[in-house]
Amino acid sequence: MTTLARRRRYSRDPLGLRRALSGPLLPGLVAAMALLAALAVAGAQGAAALAQRWQRGAAAAVTVQLPEADAAQTRRALEALRAMPDVAEARAMDEARLAELLRPWLGGTGGLPLPAVIELRLANPRADPVLVGDRLAAVVPGALVEAHGLWVQRLAALAQSLRWLSWVVLVLVAGVAAAVVAVATRAGLAARRDAVEVLHGLGARDSDIAGRFARRLGLMAAGGALLGTAAAVPALALLVDLASPWTGAGAGGSRAAGGWAALPWPALAAVPPVAFLVGWATAQLTVRRWLRHLP
Amino acid sequence: MVRFEAVGLRYLGSGPHAGAWGPEALTDVTFALPRGSFTWLLGPSGAGKSSVLRLMHLAIRPTRGEVEVLGLRLARAPRNMLPAVRRRIGVVFQDFRLLPYLSVFDNVALPLRLAGRPEASLRADVTEILRWVGLEAKADASPAELSGGEQQRIAIARAVVTRPDLLVADEPTGNLDSRQARRLLALLREMNRLGTTVVVATHDEDLVARFPAPALFLHEGRLHDPDNARGLHADSATDDDIG
Numbered sequence: 079m080t081t082l083a084r085r086r087r088y089s090r091d092p093l094g095l096r097r098a099l100s101g102p103l104l105p106g107l108v109a110a111m112a113l114l115a116a117l118a119v120a121g122a123q124g125a126a127a128l129a130q131r132w133q134r135g136a137a138a139a140v141t142v143q144l145p146e147a148d149a150a151q152t153r154r155a156l157e158a159l160r161a162m163p164d165v166a167e168a169r170a171m172d173e174a175r176l177a178e179l180l181r182p183w184l185g186g187t188g189g190l191p192l193p194a195v196i197e198l199r200l201a202n203p204r205a206d207p208v209l210v211g212d213r214l215a216a217v218v219p220g221a222l223v224e225a226h227g228l229w230v231q232r233l234a235a236l237a238q239s240l241r242w243l244s245w246v247v248l249v250l251v252a253g254v255a256a257a258v259v260a261v262a263t264r265a266g267l268a269a270r271r272d273a274v275e276v277l278h279g280l281g282a283r284d285s286d287i288a289g290r291f292a293r294r295l296g297l298m299a300a301g302g303a304l305l306g307t308a309a310a311v312p313a314l315a316l317l318v319d320l321a322s323p324w325t326g327a328g329a330g331g332s333r334a335a336g337g338w339a340a341l342p343w344p345a346l347a348a349v350p351p352v353a354f355l356v357g358w359a360t361a362q363l364t365v366r367r368w369l370r371h372l373p
Numbered sequence: 374m375v376r377f378e379a380v381g382l383r384y385l386g387s388g389p390h391a392g393a394w395g396p397e398a399l400t401d402v403t404f405a406l407p408r409g410s411f412t413w414l415l416g417p418s419g420a421g422k423s424s425v426l427r428l429m430h431l432a433i434r435p436t437r438g439e440v441e442v443l444g445l446r447l448a449r450a451p452r453n454m455l456p457a458v459r460r461r462i463g464v465v466f467q468d469f470r471l472l473p474y475l476s477v478f479d480n481v482a483l484p485l486r487l488a489g490r491p492e493a494s495l496r497a498d499v500t501e502i503l504r505w506v507g508l509e510a511k512a513d514a515s516p517a518e519l520s521g522g523e524q525q526r527i528a529i530a531r532a533v534v535t536r537p538d539l540l541v542a543d544e545p546t547g548n549l550d551s552r553q554a555r556r557l558l559a560l561l562r563e564m565n566r567l568g569t570t571v572v573v574a575t576h577d578e579d580l581v582a583r584f585p586a587p588a589l590f591l592h593e594g595r596l597h598d599p600d601n602a603r604g605l606h607a608d609s610a611t612d613d614d615i616g
């Protein structure tokens with residue numbers, strides 16, 4: 079009974095890799111890198127969401143608010159603005175869109191008196207919005223010119239670069255993981271050099287030997303990645319929850335549930351399989367290159 | 374079966390001589406071994422016996438000349454053609470080269486598993502070959518628990534479990550006492566009687582006297598041919614074989 083179990087165990091592992099390639103070091107390192115990868119994935123996704131939302135909100139770089147304006151005043155302001163050479167386009171924002179933009183800050187807007195808002199696109203983005211405001215105030219008293227859209231555009235650009243940075247981090251993490259696996263593979267080859275040479279001499283193909291190393295190292299990397307990703311989830315949920323006012327998640331249902339639901343689950347679920355592939359491919363390459371020394 | 378034609382061999386230096394080619398370990402070695410023959414490979418230490426056997430079991434390639442083994446021309450054969458031919462060759466080393474963390478059974482089963490034989494059909498073959506070498510009872514032991522003679526019989530069992538066409542043994546009795554050595558030779562001769570071509574390198578002259586057979590004699594990397602074992606004259610090559 080025990081003999082049979084032992085025999086079955088050994089027969090699947092003729093190189094003794096379960097003992098030669100073991101210990102917490104490799105899975106631990108891969109876990110740490112999977113944690114970084116999960117953060118980077120979530121960062122990329124979060125930055126993309128922020129950038130998209132902000133860019134939508136900032137379609138007009140400059141807005142004009144007319145507090146307590148009636149339709150006639152709004153029309154007069156529009157005419158005045160369209161007459162100015164600096165203004166390429168002036169458009170009154172409809173109420174539904176205004177409510178949507180304000181929702182993160184005000185919650186529902188039912189019952190609150192909303193100002194009339196006119197969106198402007200300046201002919202020259204560097205033109206000074208203050209001059210526009212001064213000239214408009216002469217026609218429609220109380221008009222406020224707000225250049226926040228310029229800031230939002232800059233923030234969106236920042237979010238966009240954060241997104242690219244996250245991808246760079248992801249590629250770096252994968253590269254470091256591959257290097258760690260390559261080092262572990264070489265250590266395993268050194269520990270099992272005699273066994274590898276015996277198998278080679280018995281007529282094992284390179285693919286037989288490399289496949290055994292690759293399966294073992296792929297599984298170790300995937301195990302570590304699973305741990306690291308799992309460890310990243312609570313931290314990510316907290317971050318997503320904190321960011322929900324800006325990303326528009328968490329509106330409606332409870333905020334805690336919003337945090338979990340808004341996690342980039344498909345990307346997180348992909349981290350362990352990708353780690354397996356990185357480990358598998360690195361071990362294949364490393365072992366095959368090493369075997370080239372044998373005839 | 375096995376044919377050497379003007380074979381020259383140099384080793385690539387290691388250590389302080391890394392990258393430099395050493396002197397010729399074999400020079401103009403020419404011979405042919407017919408199918409089903411038993412041949413001694415004799416000569417003093419350093420004469421090149423191991424080098425000849427390494428060429429025969431495809432562990433190295435010749436520097437010049439041609440080595441033909443089981444129809445494969447080694448000098449220019451693509452690398453991916455070698456494993457299949459290696460699986461038709463059994464090898465026994467002086468230091469056994471068993472895998473210490475596998476049981477005796479798994480060591481002997483290794484070549485069959487590499488050949489992709491299903492577990493169900495491989496049990497009977499392994500058990501039969503272990504019975505043949507008289508170590509059926511040790512199937513679940515670890516190699517380290519066996520004596521040198523027993524380990525070498527396991528190594529033979531591993532070498533012949535696939536019924537190879539060619540069996541080469543490099544000083545197989547070097548680590549055995551004379552009784553164990555004779556028992557080992559009896560096994561090798563029996564394999565030969567069953568049709569396997571066998572080549573045994575040794576410098577144990579008592580053993581050669583007990584089991585007379587054609588011999589190739591190497592000296593400083595060159596071949597002397599007292600028994601005309603080179604097989605260059607087809608008529609005389611196999612006559613002494615049964616000995």
Ligand SMILES: Nc1ncnc2c1ncn2[C@@H]1O[C@H](COP(=O)(O)OP(=O)(O)O)[C@@H](O)[C@H]1O
Nearest residue numbers: 384385395398417418419420421422423424425
């Ligand atoms: N791996 C090797 N690297 C360099 N030189 C070697 C190697 N193996 C053998 N030689 C050299 O080749 C010659 C023949 O050695 P070998 O074939 O082992 O002879 P034998 O088996 O008859 O003792 C010797 O001069 C030895 O130094």
Ligand SMILES: [Mg+2]
Nearest residue numbers: 422423424543
């Ligand atoms: Mg030798």
